[in-house]
Amino acid sequence: MKSSILVLPVLLLGAVLLSLMIGQVVLSPLQLWTGLWSGTGPGALTLRVLRGPATFTAAGAGAVLGAAGTIFQILLRNPLAAPDVMGFMSGAGLAVVAGVAFGISLPLPLLSAAGGLTAAVAVALLSVRRGAVMQSSLTLILVGIGVSFLASAASSFLITRMPPQEAADAQRWLVGSLAARSWQHAAQVCGLGALLLLVLALQVRALKVLELGDELAAGLGLRPGRARNGLIGTGVLLAAAGVAVAGPVPFVAMMAGPLGMRIAKVTAPGARLCAAAMTGAVVTILADVVARSIVPGVQLPVGVMTGIMGAPYLLWLLSKEAEAGEL
């Protein structure tokens, strides 16, 4: 199997270009180019104010979510294990909504990180079953689904208490939305994302060894518990960085890893993480393009589109796993 990781940067570039071109007004690449350099005309406005920030926010959020999902998929050896399925993102979303509802003026990334980590700890604790030496990854996933239900319900509960306009905004955000993103959002998610991806890069070697199972990892001189906690922490924070700017966009984290692995034909954890980050960015950008252009005059939240794309993928995955006898 020859790796073809170069396909992804090309796809990513294409997606960014598409996202900058398509919208209420369709621009040609030439118009964008002149806009970029001259600073005037429709190209400039679109680039700088309208589509530029949203596109780069989408790319950043998609990348962090894709990488986060792949960490859990590798650690739990299950394609269903992703922060969106397992409730970490709903937890992060709940914390942000709670912050708005109770007027806690902390930065959003901090709130969403706190929420995501709390959800992760809750899932881990609630999955411990007496008598079981190690909890099965499916228990973790199902408990995660339950935590996700709970966090979503609590978010809806809090939203009901808000004034109508705020409530409508929060509702939209909870679906996963890139509407009205500014360069600040883009810079925030890209900056935090780059930092966390750097931390992750330092952990890749540990991940490679953990992938062989805890006992072998320990035999190779790793402390499996500590290494795993570190990776989980990085994964949750990555997901939280995405949630802070785009809301709990569903299914990107789950889809990006396996999809990227297929497109780039890679298997090693480091390459898988890279591929997942780029695929996450591509998927999110394209979902946003479709979401804002499928119905004229209406901007759908990006999360609606990823939901529509992701659910069939999940079903396909189930049917495939059932055939392989893994479920």
Added chain:
Amino acid sequence: MKLHLGLLMVLAVAAALTVFVGVRAAGLADVSNALLAFDAADPAQVVIRSVRLPRLVAGLIAGAGLGMAGTVMQAVTRNPLADPGLLGVNAGAAFAVVVGALVTGYSDGGMIAVLTFPGAAMAAIAVFLLGGARHGTAGPVRLTLAGVALNALLLSLISAIILTRSDVLDAFRFWATGSLSQANARPLGLMSVSLVLGGGIAFLAAPRLEALALGSALARGLGSRPGRVQMTALAAITLMTGSAVAVAGPVAFLGLIVPPLSRRLAGHVLRRELLVSAMLGAAILLLADTAGRLTMPPGEIRVGIMTALIGAPAFILMVRRLKPGAFA
């Protein structure tokens, strides 16, 4: 008998709370007048007659319907995580209604009444096929995950439609997440008939459904035809879920929490379980609704949120109780 009397008492209390408690608490005189000697000039009576009584009826229909539908689903699939809400049957009914309204431009009760049933039926069939029921491999985990996926898909589609066409679909905004607040605009009479029909089918077919729960080979040995019984179960689930969704929207989790409780109260006899589920489901839904109204007056928490707040921890509890074999 004692059990049933006790449950009836609980249900009566829940019903009374629904009627008496609210932004303006009603007196006994208001209620009896509203029922017996209605005076359209008295605002208290108007509230009772046009808001709280429909709400009560809707709560009874939805609670009983979802409780019984959950019981039938759990009995037939032997899956403690089966619930019409979690498995996407509710969402299927709601989706059909929203699409219907989008296409025709009508959003009245008749529309809802016509479309919930095919929607519920199609979603139920879809989730059982996707969950591997056809090959007899519908383990709890697989079925649940298939349901989660179907549910996510349908809910995304519903919100996509609602967000694009707010003009036509304003009527569904609250209904689409499960609420009793617009009960007076729902086809209550028709739905109580269909609920009774669905409940009746389930009640009559109960012995054969129990045989089916033993596995299709054993069921055949006991002289029933699994295919036909499955169709009967599907019809009952569709009628009961469809009625519930028509009046209250896709309320989740009720069908998850009621069956284990009723099994504990009634034992493993499906007919008794169904009866208990109906009463328990209605009581829980009404109480949850009242609690949602009392939490932050004058606003209210939609009953779908209330049931999710109770139901999500229950879901986690049930996952923890799954036997290790359920994952294999």
Added chain:
Amino acid sequence: MTHTGLATDRLSLAYGDRIVIRDLTLQVPERRVTSILGPNGCGKSTLLKALARLIVPTGGEVKLSGKTLGAIDTRALARQLAILPQSPRAPDGITVADLVRRGRTPWRGFLAPWSEDDGRICAQALEQVGLQEMVDRPIDELSGGQRQRAWIALVLAQDTRYLLLDEPTTWLDLAHQLEVLSLLRQCNRDHGTTVVAVLHDLNLAARFSDHLILLGADGLVASGAPDEVVTEDRLRQAFGLDALVVPDPVTGRPLVVPR
């Protein structure tokens, strides 16, 4: 008590609430092949894991060169002692080369790049197990015997003086079992590696080992050279097995023939 090599001192081990080894004191002979034998559930694997510090003793200690195992730095230990657990699961799609490279983990610094030494040692390990032609093949495409050899190459690449293996021959057919055990013998002969393996098959263990540790339901039954350990009395004591022990016509080692 000697202060060299791998030894246990009044070691007690528990699996959950159940105590499986109590007060076990033994010495693993240096530069020899040792097999741990015993009936199911007697704590063979538990003992092996304790020797590799994968589980913490409930009492007593494991010593390596006179030092308590728990006091040795994790990475330093991994440079001296490698363990291959029972039926490890390979990541999807991983190639033989990728798998074996991961055996170098304890020798690489935090940010140190892949060195020439690392490459040479991996190549050597692959050659030793005879997989040098298959480095780019995904593990899933190999046969059972080849797959096990790839895993052994991983622990060989770890380049340690001690090599511990938990049932390395499970799931293999007889020919592949012989192949794997000959490989271990060869490592011992060529590099003086101390090999400790948990084995199921008494005859293969007697044939390939210099030293046997026989455990019964109540702890250690015997340890020593194969002809001292594999006797009719001790088999009855450890397994409750009524068997005849005759010399193996090929090697002269004891051969167990159940009655």
